[in-house]
Amino acid sequence: xxxNVLLLIVVLGIGGNFHLGYHVTGxxxxxxxxxxxxxxxxxxxxRYEEFPSPHMVTMIWSLVVSMFSVGGVFGxxxxxxxxxxxxxxxxxxxxxxxxxxxxxxxTSKWAKSFEMIIVARILYGYSSLGASLHLMYLMEISxxxxxxxxxxxxxxxxxxxxxxxxxILGREDQWNIVLFVPGCFSLVPIxxxxxxxxxxxxxxxxxxxxxxxxxxxxxxxxxxxxxEMDEMLIEQAAIExxxxxxxxQLLRDRTVRWQLx
Numbered sequence: 681x682x683x684n685v686l687l688l689i690v691v692l693g694i695g696g697n698f699h700l701g702y703h704v705t706g707x708x709x710x711x712x713x714x715x716x717x718x719x720x721x722x723x724x725x726x727r728y729e730e731f732p733s734p735h736m737v738t739m740i741w742s743l744v745v746s747m748f749s750v751g752g753v754f755g756x757x758x759x760x761x762x763x764x765x766x767x768x769x770x771x772x773x774x775x776x777x778x779x780x781x782x783x784x785x786x787t788s789k790w791a792k793s794f795e796m797i798i799v800a801r802i803l804y805g806y807s808s809l810g811a812s813l814h815l816m817y818l819m820e821i822s823x824x825x826x827x828x829x830x831x832x833x834x835x836x837x838x839x840x841x842x843x844x845x846x847x848i849l850g851r852e853d854q855w856n857i858v859l860f861v862p863g864c865f866s867l868v869p870i871x872x873x874x875x876x877x878x879x880x881x882x883x884x885x886x887x888x889x890x891x892x893x894x895x896x897x898x899x900x901x902x903x904x905x906x907x908e909m910d911e912m913l914i915e916q917a918a919i920e921x922x923x924x925x926x927x928x929q930l931l932r933d934r935t936v937r938w939q940l941x
Contacts, residue, residue, distance in 0.1 A: 685821060685822060685823070685830065687872070687876065688817070688821055688876055689818065689830060689833050691868060691869050691872045691873060691876070692771065692813075692814050692817050692818060692869070693814065693833060693834070693836070693837030693840075694837070694865050694866075694868045694869060695771050695774065695775045695778075695810055695814070695865070695866060695868065695869030695873075696771070696810045696811050696813060696814025696815075696817075696834065696837060697810075697811045697814050697815075697834045697835070697837040697838035697841065698837045698838070698840055698841040698844075698862075698865060699778060699804075699807060699808060699810055699811070699841060699862050699865070699866075700808045700810075700811040700838055700841065701837070701838035701839060701840065701841025701842040701843075701844075701845070702841035702842065702844055702845045702861070702862050703748060703804055703805075703808070703841075703845075703862065704841075704842065704845075705841070705842040705843075705845035705846055706845040706858065706859055707744070707745055707748075707859075713741065715855040716741065716744060716794075716797065716855060717737050717741055719789065719794065719855070720732065720737050720740050720741065720794050721737060722792075723792045723793070723794055724736075726792060740794055740798075743798050744794070744797050744798055744801055745801075747798050747801040747802045747805060748801045748802075748804055748805040748808075749805060750802060750805060751801065751802040751803060751804065751805020751806040751807075751808070752805040752806070752808045752809075753805075754805075754806055755805060755806040755807065755808050755809030755812075756809060756812065758806075758809055759809050759812045759813065759816075760924075762774070762809070762813065763813065763816060767878050767879060768817070768873055768876070768878055768879060770813055771810060771813050771814075771817065771869055771873055772869060772870055772873050772874070774807050774809060774810040774813060775807070775810065775866035775867075775869045775870050776866075776870065777803055777806060777807040778803075778804065778807040778810070778862060778863055778866040779863045779866045779867070779870075780803060781800045781801075781803035781804045781807060781863065782800070782859075782860045782861075782862060782863020782864070782866070783860075783863065784796050784799055784800040784803070785797060785800035785804075785856060785859045785860050785863075786856055786857065786860040786863075788800065788856060789855075789856040797859075800859070804862075811834070811838075814834055814837075815831065815834050817879060818830050818831045818833065818834060819831055820879040820880065820881040821879055821880070824911065841862075844861075845858075880912070881912055
């Protein structure tokens with residue numbers, strides 16, 4: 681394609697699955713375990729003039745690790761809310777959350793607060809909804825003939841995130857900077873996405889703006905995209921005929937029971 685799809689792939693990747701891959705790997709190696717547990721010990725001693733019990737250190741460390749998943753659950757439930765109301769702005773808002781989390785993580789060491797690490801991990805987990813937004817946007821912005829290839833780039837950015845986290849882990853005095861790094865990458869989507877076109881599917885199905893949606897050349901380059909427009913018409917008709925189900929309705933639907941199993 682000669683349009684803006686390639687640029688969007690890179691920008692969405694940096695603000696999407698890259699974050700998830702980075703945070704999944706960032707605390708999975710022995711180095712951050714040692715560094716953050718040492719920080720917990722020293723912080724506790726500064727407050728109470730005694731060292732915490734091994735059980736307490738393990739519990740706090742467990743919270744640091746697991747709160748990412750807790751935030752991720754709430755982020756997953758927020759995907760529909762963000763996408764139906766904000767379009768590509770959902771990715772921008774998501775990256776603002778990641779920047780706030782990065783700021784809290786960076787200053788936690790100087791503030792001598794392991795509670796701030798836990799809060800930052802919750803926000804980082806919540807911002808992992810960008811991985812879901814990333815996949816949705818890749819499908820929505822890609823022409824039908826290259827949709828499979830474009831969607832697979834999400835796995836590439838996830839792997840790059842994991843690799844980056846492994847490569848920059850190292851010195852004890854820099855663990856907060858290591859966990860701050862994704863916030864720097866979040867600036868890229870915030871600066872670039874406002875300059876790029878909106879998702880055609882969002883414009884057509886969510887906003888009902890078929891005139892703007894037909895300006896596909898600005899996104900995909902010159903060409904005849906009748907097939908893509910017809911596909912969106914079919915999807916719109918299907919949505920109107922059968923409104924989306926909530927999770928409980930889906931579990932009760934016998935027509936998809938086997939697929940759920």
